[in-house]
Amino acid sequence: MKQIWKAGNLLNPTPVVMLSCGAEGEKPNIITLAWAGTVCSEPPMLSVSIRKERFSHHMVQESGEFVVNLVSRELARACDFCGVKSGRDLDKFAACGLTPAPAPGLTLAPLIAESPVNLSCRVEQVLELGSHDMFIGRIMQVSVEESLLNERGGLDLNRAGLIAYSHGEYQALGETLGRFGFSVKKEQ
Ligand SMILES: Cc1cc2nc3c(=O)[nH]c(=O)nc-3n(C[C@H](O)[C@H](O)[C@H](O)COP(=O)(O)O)c2cc1C
Numbered sequence: 001m002k003q004i005w006k007a008g009n010l011l012n013p014t015p016v017v018m019l020s021c022g023a024e025g026e027k028p029n030i031i032t033l034a035w036a037g038t039v040c041s042e043p044p045m046l047s048v049s050i051r052k053e054r055f056s057h058h059m060v061q062e063s064g065e066f067v068v069n070l071v072s073r074e075l076a077r078a079c080d081f082c083g084v085k086s087g088r089d090l091d092k093f094a095a096c097g098l099t100p101a102p103a104p105g106l107t108l109a110p111l112i113a114e115s116p117v118n119l120s121c122r123v124e125q126v127l128e129l130g131s132h133d134m135f136i137g138r139i140m141q142v143s144v145e146e147s148l149l150n151e152r153g154g155l156d157l158n159r160a161g162l163i164a165y166s167h168g169e170y171q172a173l174g175e176t177l178g179r180f181g182f183s184v185k186k187e188q
Contacts, residue, residue, distance in 0.1 A: 018082055019048055022063060024063075030098070031054055050133055059109075066121050071163050078097075105120040111143060116148060117157075158173075
């Protein structure tokens with residue numbers, strides 16, 4: 001038996017990312033976002049949805065740039081902090097002991113050095129959807145921590161210890177159930 005509930009956003013799990021941004025004459029800032037997603041492969045594009053009232057909103061809007069920083073277990077606490085405190089009141093890089101570093105391909109938004117993977121993005125479109133404005137970002141460059149590379153130079157993202165967000169909780173990824181296409185792969 002299913003209960004029928006009124007409409008609400010129960011799409012779970014979602015990624016949780018730390019978006020870093022910068023603007024002319026302002027300290028860089030970090031905002032935690034769960035409303036983020038991949039929207040196009042070629043050209044590579046993603047979306048982030050930000051409420052107008054967030055301090056970060058004007059920085060992304062005015063600079064036309066942002067960095068999506070993937071979140072490892074080690075960053076879970078800082079990730080939550082950047083989602084409950086505002087850059088209006090404090091410097092979140094300093095408060096979390098995080099390091100802003102130049103983001104390849106961008107001029108104003110820094111990347112978070114402690115994050116294992118950073119996606120440098122330029123804003124392509126803004127969609128005013130309602131509670132949130134959706135920024136479509138074109139991924140200009142990707143920075144990958146070298147320790148995530150295997151002997152053949154390939155990316156082993158399991159080494160990053162990434163986390164996801166599900167119904168209010170930060171959860172660690174871990175158990176592999178299969179690889180892409182495993183359902184149709186012939187037994188050797
Ligand atoms: C797990 C988590 C996910 C969040 N996702 C979003 C989101 O997708 N969009 C948004 O506008 N705010 C989101 N927030 C809230 C902002 O991160 C929060 O209001 C933050 O303090 C804003 O910072 P700022 O004022 O420095 O921009 C989220 C917060 C948490 C803890």
